[in-house]
Amino acid sequence: MTVPFQKYHGTGNDFLIIHADEYVPDRGALAERACDRDTGVGADGILYLALEPKFNPPRVVMTLVQPDGSVAPMCGNGARCAAEWAMDRTGTDSVMIDTQAGTLRADRTDDGDITIEMGTATFDPEKIPVDADNQVFEEEIEGLEVTMVNTGVPHAVAFVDDVDDVDLEAIAPPIRYADVFPKGTNVSIASPNGSGGFHQRTYERGVEAETESCGTGAVAIAVVARRLGRTDSDPVEVSPPGGVLRVSFNERGNATLTGPVEHEFDGEVAVESPIEP
Numbered sequence: 001m002t003v004p005f006q007k008y009h010g011t012g013n014d015f016l017i018i019h020a021d022e023y024v025p026d027r028g029a030l031a032e033r034a035c036d037r038d039t040g041v042g043a044d045g046i047l048y049l050a051l052e053p054k055f056n057p058p059r060v061v062m063t064l065v066q067p068d069g070s071v072a073p074m075c076g077n078g079a080r081c082a083a084e085w086a087m088d089r090t091g092t093d094s095v096m097i098d099t100q101a102g103t104l105r106a107d108r109t110d111d112g113d114i115t116i117e118m119g120t121a122t123f124d125p126e127k128i129p130v131d132a133d134n135q136v137f138e139e140e141i142e143g144l145e146v147t148m149v150n151t152g153v154p155h156a157v158a159f160v161d162d163v164d165d166v167d168l169e170a171i172a173p174p175i176r177y178a179d180v181f182p183k184g185t186n187v188s189i190a191s192p193n194g195s196g197g198f199h200q201r202t203y204e205r206g207v208e209a210e211t212e213s214c215g216t217g218a219v220a221i222a223v224v225a226r227r228l229g230r231t232d233s234d235p236v237e238v239s240p241p242g243g244v245l246r247v248s249f250n251e252r253g254n255a256t257l258t259g260p261v262e263h264e265f266d267g268e269v270a271v272e273s274p275i276e277p
Ligand SMILES: N[C@@H](CCC[C@H](N)C(=O)O)C(=O)O
Pocket: 013, 066, 072, 074, 075, 076, 077, 078, 153, 154, 186, 204, 205, 206, 207, 211, 213, 214, 215, 216, 217
C-alpha cells in the first residue's frame, strides 16, 4: 500500500510532508528509505503534519522524522514548509505550529516569503545540552573554536574566514559526536559577507551530512554573532548554499526567521500494509 506525500523545500532544505492521519506503521523505517537520495525520493526528513483548521489562526502539529529515523524537536525550515502547506490548505496567511520545542507563529509576508517566530535562544549548558559548568563561548572542542547555543535544537557555531575553505564533512563529525554533548549537536560554520551578514554551512545531526540550508542554524549564527559583537545588523542576512534567510529580533530579543518556501511536487511512497486478522 502507499501513502501520498507533498514535497516542499525552504532554501534547499527539503521535506516530504505526510498527513499525520495516514497509516505509517514505522515512521523511522520510512524516513530511512524515502529520504535516501540514491534509492528513495530523497529529502532531509519527513514532516508529519496534523492540521487543526477550526482554530483562528489554524494550528498544525509538526513532527520531523529525520533520515536516520530520529525525531528532531524543532526545524526552522521544516516549520516554514509546514506553515506554507497549512496556509495552502486553509487559505490563511497566518498559522500556529506546535513543535516539541514550543508553539510558534508563522506569517506570510507581502512578498510571499514565510516568517516564523523562533522563540528564545539559550546559552544555558543544561538546556543545550552540553556537559559544562558554564556557558560555552569560543571554546575549542575537537579542534574548532565553538560557541554553544540552542535555537530549538543544539548548534555548535564557529566563525571562520571563508566557509568554502572548510572541509565540513571531515571536521564536523568529531564535534557532532563529542562526549560533552549527551544528545549530539548540529555544527554550523559562518564567515562574514562584508555587509553585516554571514555565509552559512551546517552539518546536521539526523541527516548526518551537510544540508543546503538549516533554519535553526541560521538563527544560531545570527544570535551568536550579535552576542559576540560580530554584527549589529537587524535583520541579519544569513546565506546557506540553498538561498538567503533573514533573521530579525524583536524587543524581547526573540528571533524570527524569514525566507522563501517552494512546493516542488507530489507523489506516493510505499508502506507496509496493516496486518490482516
Ligand atoms: N534543518 C533544520 C534542523 C533539523 C533538526 C536537526 N537536524 C537536529 O537534529 O537537531 C532547520 O532548518 O532548523
